[in-house]
Amino acid sequence: MKLHIREILRRKHSRILIGFAATGLVAGGLLSWSENPGEAGWVWSAATVPVLLALFVQIAVSLRRGDIGLDIVAALSMSAALAFGEPLAANVVAMMYAGGQLLEDFAQGRAKKEMTALMGRVAQTAMRYNGDVLQQVPIADIKAGDRLLIRQGDVLPVDGRVATDVAVLDLSALTGESLPQNIMKGGEALSGAASAGAAFELVAIRPAAESTYAGIVRLVEAAQSSKAPMVRMADRYAIGFLALTVTIAAVTWLVTQDTIRVLSVLVVATPCPLILAVPVALISGMSRTARMGVLVKGGGVLEALSQVQTVILDKTGTVTHGQATITEIRTRAGFAEADILKAAASLDQASGHVVATALIKAAQSKGLALSAPVQVVETPGTGIEGIVDGRKVAVGGNSFVAERSGNVRADDLLQDIDPAAMTVAVGIDGNVAGIIVLQDQVRLDAKPMLDALRRAGVKRLVLASGDRSDIAEKVGKQLGFDLVLGDLSPDAKVAAVRSEVANGPVMMVGDGVNDAPALAAADVGVAMGAHGTASSSEAAGIVLLVDELAPLVRAMAVARRSRMIAAQSVVAGLGLSVAAMGFASLGFLPPVQGALTQEAIDVAVILNALRALR
Template identity: 70%
Template structure:
């Protein structure tokens, strides 16, 4: 004996099939009524058409009541009026055609939106659920929720990376198309970073997890995509702005046609050709198409309202660190005193810094291991947060930190001598060994190689003004700003001052703020459009931003701006063209040149045309 499916599953099936049933009923009624009409059963044919119209009309009336309770007045009212008037005035065939065209239009819109959502839906469908983790001398399959930083995972060919990590062993060949839109697989060498959500396109390799699955790049993307899909596309406000006016104009034209001609069928014809109107269908399809196209380019736009705002941006305000630069310090130079070699200075400093979690410590360790230096374990470590660290390495007393921190411990006045030739914007770390100055390590947060090209692409996309707003020293910010040719550079800004810059620039037009850190979150929220660099940036910046770049590059942002502007143009084009054609048809119907049934067919042709035009935003 077969058990009945669970109630919830049956309800989901009913909801999924209901739109198809709503189209099938008037279609069947239309065909059956036509057969009865040709068999000389006119009365029975009209009854059949009436019965076939009622399910669509009742469903539409329920939707209208629900919308009115929310305070929304939509153009569905015109469709309800035309069907009701057709039945009242004894034109059930016209009512049946309108019902079929309306239900078919809704189904067509649903199909078009599903096609438009494809890229974002594809992102959700790639979530990994388990991973092969090394345990002792063997492998075990574990849920990705059990993976923590430091776990060693086997990634087989064709598998989606479940967490962010670093490649162990030789190399990995990764398909990043889902994240970046780039179709050519990327080779990542040993120690290189591999992002969750990418696919192994080469031989199996081992991955050292750098963060838990819930904190990974792809998990952040999935959360953002789900939020974007659940949000209403606010560019539909275009329809809302015109809905009441268009509804009133339709009723006025229909009433005048009836009063002047004394023929109620002319009023009915006017209502029919105004149903369901391209405003209902074209705008949401265009908006979702644009959002999906942007996701394919590596940019997640959280809502249609953000897409609409992005299309009008004139000024871009960019944070420096992590936006125009790589966001992490690297060793660019080592200056040693006469008693120490450069390798000794770096090796001893990096060995001690293994006990520190500071970003500068990470840079020294990375530089030392990259040069093949063997690090020793530190002991008796004492760190002064933000200033420096001291302890013992290989039995020697080591001090690493800022100039003043090291100077207070060794009293050596030669530190400044090692700074000769360095600019005011240089970042340095002094190193002392056994009370003697050993050297100075120069650090640099390098400007991205493609930063100039990225800013040029923003200008090409229509950005008129670019402002650099940084929390770094003014000298450092000016050096970067002058090198890249921005219009204005502001340095040494607090989060509050960044907000002030955003508001000041907003006086001249819509502003976009781009950043990646906690200190950027207030400015991101204050801007017309906030853009977070990389889905693996801080949670606060991603939540405050309306746009999230799925990779740490600015180039996709320029593509997104172009897509947003093209999408808005297509949406407006669809609305204006659809309204123009509908208005012309309404006038023809009011003058008696367009009967109700032919008007319904013409209106459906208009709807199909504007939906197909809206889908152009996918290309």
């Protein structure tokens, strides 16, 4: 919140400065036209002073950080203009400088926000047992040994052990695993996971501040704080341009002893092409990427995107859809696929399990009319049984359905099933009717996107997943990654990002809470915002607003073009400024005309920078 307030104050500060400069320029002009040149000079001087004072403060802050910026040239030109009796030239320079500051502040203000969304996911209260009575308490009051009730859909507030028979948990935000997991009695359940099944009891094993989810939040904050602030491209040329300006001014004084010529050199040297053109080009590029559904949070992020050499991608929800879908239905004689799916989906309408949701969606997509189930009995984490259209239906694990089918198992139907897949057995009227195979599918656009990244200049592709190593290896081999890493914890993903820095700027793409620290640690973090978690969107510098990967490749092309145009603008602007300094040193450009010439250079450079919008 403090960072956000600081950005707001900075923008207001820039608006105030440009207001002073513009008001003084207009008021002084009116006085000059009304034949009050002396009063006009005082007005122009008064309008310049606030901008100059603010500039001195900024220079002092930069020097304390060890940065020598081009702001020094602007300060020299304004100071010299006031000292040599050229207030109009000073006011024109102040106007140009204040306008550049406003544009730059706008570009930096698009940078990523604080981790408010990540903190927002942390549960604020929990249902705690006090004897046999439930009480809602703040999570800060929870201690090790407290017994909690976790309802369906609740996010676990603390790490704990399951105290009832089974807990069905959605761990995708923590581990990247798309399929729900059954945690049996006595098993450990991690904070940040969501309850995907019936309510269960949890015994806290550590307070919230020491739990897994709080650790992830701290990882993100540490990764963000370790990154250097955005450095203006213009400042990379600061020392050389400053030295050149002082040299030309000094030579002009030694040769001519003419203070007006020296002033003209300093005025023409005002580095507004650098201050203005770079943010305009980057903002233009950000506008273009936004129209593609790619939100880039700052000019520094766009510049970093243009230089990426290594791309690290999470598996679940990034190169895969992150949701289990039916890949196959295997049937026994006498049963049709549609009949099995309809019976299972009809019964699962009474279940809150995430796999039940996948079956229902699949049946509806095939146009199957579902019937209302009756006499439903669900055994959490194991299966569900009931009556559908007068027939006994059981849906669940192989053992669950076998117990209701004369202990006849479906082992023959399970042969050659991909170990990464999940299977659901279906029993009808005491017989095993078949099995339904579900799997998290690789995105159709994943391979073309990876190929396009290589064509765009990316030298190394890494798959980093919290899922099992064998599953990650299979996906990585299918898509042609250079390196595949599985079974990664959030801090291991951060380590993977940092280990790749030696190969060049790193981009990390992910969608879950477990990806947030790595997104913050990477040079460029990209979050799948359409279906990803809010925390990963806040940690990332780029958010994909559409559930596609292809726009990311196009955004990289836009970023590289925008950076190229910004660099062109810098070189052209500096070249024209140096030429103008030469004319000024020869006496062909008086101070005011020199300031106006520099303004013309600014306009030309900005128009060039706006090409990034096309």
